[in-house]
Amino acid sequence: MVKKIFTFVLFSCLSFGSVSLQHKDVRSIMNQLFLYHIEQKAMSKQLVVRALKNTIDLFDPQRLYLLQEEVNQILTITDDTVETILSDYKKDRFTYFEHVFTIFQNAVIRAKQIRQDFYFQEFGLKKIQSDPFYTFANSVQDLQVRIQQNISNFFSEKNLKPKSKQWQKNVRFYNRKYNDHEAAYFAQNDEDKDKKAHQFTFKLLKALSKSLDPHTLYFSPQEAKEMRAYLEKGCKGIGIVFIEDADGIKVQSLVKTGPAFKTRKIHEGDVLVKVNGKVVKESFNKAMRKIQKHDDHAILTFKRADGAYDVWIRKEKMEIKDSRVDIAYEHYKGGVIGKLKLHSFYESKQVSAYEDLKYALRELRKKGPLKGLVLDLRENPGGFLTQAVKVSGLFMKSGIVVICHYTDGDEKYLREIDGRSYYDGPLVILTSKFSASAAEIVAQCLQDYGVGIVVGDPETFGKATIQYQNITDENQHSYKVTIGRYYTVSGKSPQLEGVKSDIVVPSRFTQYPIGERYLQFALNGRNIKPHFEDSLSDIVPSSKKWFQLYYLPHLQKQNSQWTKMLPTLRKKSQERQKYDSEFQNYLHAISKKCQYHTDMQMEEASNIVKDMIQISNKH
Template structure:
């Protein structure tokens, strides 16, 4: 996932008051990376926890309920693959009594982490038991056709026999993949798997008391941070540096997102404009099993990514497994693909502009990948320029703003992009951890486009993208179409590391959820997402994606609507001056699309029902929820969902033109 910073924007009111010293993040969270141990002791650890609690949107103290979450997270920090503990080993921590939770909560608040040391000791015993169990397992007789899906949402097993079976099946999956390499590379790959396991166990069994204590405290901090909510996280110093690479959006590599499937790293998405995208050889769903001849099966994803990255203009050879053929004729083939590394700017293509002729004019199409701003450009400036250009050269009859796969970005740019389509008014309100509500407004009185507007979304349109979609929907300024709802991230986070700073805190850094954001209606997209006015499914519409599927999401909330903006959050000495320039062109709440909605829904339903490609696509989609972006291309259309959005816009333009003629 991508991370973005807050940046000041001179033509927006009051954006720096709350966030002067910390980065504002409006984006989905990413997994943490393994790293060197931070400089921690018990008192420093408790101090970090208190800092996070003082800033957090809702969790203000360590209480027994929160301690239950922390214990479960800590167990998973120690045994993420659930191949060491059995349920009986950890029952008192998995299902603790109220009295026990109260006791260890009081100890925790005194920087006494005895319970966590006991769990750690249980883990060392579990490692020793696994060594004994592995002597009993017949690794020469491995099960066949083991699938990665078996290991999704695993629970701890109840018996040692079940534990042996899980270990055996994971090994079978790894060996099956390694067997597709040459014999030498197969051996190397299996050796690496064993070496990685041994390295992890060695770290946990380290007899150096100081190192062991730092490891325990690091895992306590990680478990505590992630117990506060799904987006709060603690970073070791090395992890913090990696996080900033993501924030700064620049690295040298191939531009591919990967998923660790135990039997290699599956390509889930290619970054548009990146080296892999431009080469046209690597495909989504390819499974990488070696890099420059070095096997990566069993390797930590961080190490695998480091092998793929490298100096600009140097080649990297990826050995991949690709499925070819259809259904019963499917088979796997091994390919070596050479890609020349280049700079990958994770902003992807930033935006795309095109149009489709319609009648005596055009339907304009704007796709925004992220909400960005740098010294040379911004998402609002670029879209404004492109729209003005289209208006000069063509008769624009309608605009489609595509926010699918847009997972967020700068809050100020969400405000600015919304301002291209509305008059003055509140765009988003922020309520921080103290309960203070601040309104971010559009104060640009000139709309770049005031005609028919459709916003296309899917289940991973998130955060800043949800602000734009829901605000335009609140004002009745746009119809929201596509998947039934968006991601549902209505919270914002701050990060303690400043991008320009050379020094990372040796004790580690953290990002913490500071509060929620709300659109002008007073609603937050938290959990529910933005609900589409007209639904027509896309590739992710059957996927379990969204904030509601996360481990500890913030609950829903609401504040009072702010359509009639009283400017109460503006200092009194500035309020009257702002009022004079602002209130005369305030954006009204519109109902212009309401009269057309039923007809538009009926037309869309009829088209989808009679579109054979779409019907085939929907049937296949229900069979397979774990969809990879790009699969819709198998159904004879590059983008079935966009095609329907264009048809809807044509319907809307025709209906609105007919109403105007009738009124005249």
């Protein structure tokens, strides 16, 4: 499963402002990360080697530039060389990394020549089915085949006639996408010393920060802006999602609450031709930066079939309503079975995952008695830890949700203290290999207490680490850093292993190597003792009486109702998966790595809820 690199989408929000990086910033920023990090506290030989690997992966993730012998040349270094790198690091010198960039430059020149030669050949445009490349090319000939295959796949999807006008436009588009990536590695040749230092230092900080673990990262202002909008489901901007193809930069969609939508002039598919009166000739990213340049407004010129038009747009704070909670239901025995898909665990002053789910539950009850519920956490990558606690609390009474172990040895218990659940009927938590972090907290917590059954891929992603981020505080330097591990009330940690499904219903991701265990430099997992009986050991004496009076009497007990049903529920589900012809067609499709027209995972999750209802009624 590979994401195509030719679709570039940007939600036009304001950046926090650019920052010019210098070599001296590296140690300063890394020292901040070392201060917070749960394990790594100083630059070391291990981190140097890791950073070199990351530098390679950041440059050549698709394995379309470097040869294996060049990779070996970079990574095969003596102890003396490592000591020199460490000594240079303390002096804000990065000579070896500059040498690596020179190797990258030569690789770019070679790849460009291979692409150029291939464009002028008479080649077939047949799509070549293949898995992504995980290893590097062993020879220039092997590299040529890879690049030619990549180009052929790109052009074959568009059914373009070689050498036609549209074909030539797509050649320029294809090159433009790679040129944006490649140009950064030639910045050290730039006469502008500040630009040269900035590009090199940014790439170096990316590699060094990620050497601590997979989730410690340094962000550019643009990346920080996008992350902030994702976490808070809101930002200040014009409210247009742009996409680029061979015909130019187009409007893919409009945010319904955004200022661009309110103009009633802009349509999906309109092509951006000018920004603030200047013709758009540069790359996609540069055009977006032009839009973001002015704090309060943008003047954009678009064209479509009936001509061109100008529009003045004032930038406003927007609430993003897409990708929050999807509500669906089906009628069943005089009531409804609800299906709530939570896309992430977001939180801001205006919106939160918790409030949206509460609202969704109220909406479902308006449709009829809520007989059962599927909480869909598939492809939910996580978000705010506080929201994971609150969302868990919707389905349980009082109790510990998660225990956090931090860098300084501090241990914190995060509790649900409401004392009431908003839904306590048949519940399936639907997961996949892409359910991660906060989604795993909710799935594991509800499984621990027995209030719901986890259904989906054999296990979830397996990320049970906690990150501190300064992105939402609008700092000059933005990063997130791993500061702790979390455990659910059973003492289990999903780290590396993931949350195990009670009933396996495979998703289309089942056969892919997806999960924390497959990431470089992932932290180890471990378990602790269970905490179902809350001792209140961390509660200060002045607050203990309140917890004893109003919290402890309402502790959520482990519910055995659904776990006792599991053998029967598993048997029924396995029989449906084995004998249902459509489910067999689905399994065949995903075994061939193909999409399927029906969401069979959700269908089976709904069937399991129905089984839970029927068995409950019998008893």
